[in-house]
Amino acid sequence: MGEKDDGLGLSLSLACGQNQPSLKLNLMPLASSSMQNLQQRNIWNELFQSSDRKLDTRLVHGGIDVNQAPATAECEEEGGVSSPNSTVSSISGKRNERDPVGDEIDAERPSCSPSSDDEDGGGGGDDASRKKLRLSKEQSLVLEETFKEHSTLNPKQKSALAMKLNLRPRQVEVWFQNRRARTKLKQTEVDCEYLKRCCDNLTEENRRLQKEVQELRALKLSPQLNMHNNPPTTLTMCPSCERVSSSSSSAACTPKHRNLSPSPQRPVPVSPWAALPLPITHRPFNAPASRS
């Protein structure tokens, strides 16, 4: 609820070809200013200072060069601050298997500082029911800034960030997963919006063309009428408004277009995308590429 769209820069970059309309939408948060970039970079550099050669290569393959953001060496071990406010209770054995670091932290998990701003603490973590934490504004901000830099984290970066935020690495991991999911969802929404507009334009174009076909058929079916009453008709298309005209004098349908159109009777491809706003070019969407 907190971040919403103001934290999400939605962008649109598309090029609709005739046969293959390629759609590239970008919802990566926009780095609005160099100041902000600098701030993000500082956060990032502060978090990850030393190099880590053995990084997850998939991140690089996915277009995200995490090798540029090395991790600290000491962040391997988490000085887990035990908290009485333990709210995560449904710990799956699978997850424990898969996240040994997080497992240790889970055993002695740090006091997730959201407790600072939501003091209720759910009655002091009394039961074994799944209790949800609310990340603090500061934590969310740092996570957001980090996400703007890199939408994925390698294990060391994750641990370093978790330590900085006093969270468990698993929490950082989950936050990034959910954040990517939200970004993708937003992108899908923008995709749908755009495709809907494309569809509307095509429908309108189709309607117009159907109408013109009917008019042309009507003209063809009454040749003698046209022959006798009208001068020879040459069907052309106005280059400006792309409307078929049966006028023999000029391809342009109006005097205004006649003035604007230097070349006479040039076939103009009808573009249903013409009415759409120009594509906005942004950074490529950084979501990890599908593995293949």
Add this chain to the structure above:
DNA sequence: CCTCGGGCTCTACTTACTTCA
């Protein structure tokens, strides 16, 4: 070199909880 199993992370989906109108 090939295969296999374990470990890890990912996405997609779901659940449970919180917040707010």
Add this chain to the structure above:
DNA sequence: CTTGAAGTAAGTAGAGCCCGA
């Protein structure tokens, strides 16, 4: 105070990739 919708942290399943045996 209740309620429903929206947001979000976290769980789960399945898949792909990497690496060592």
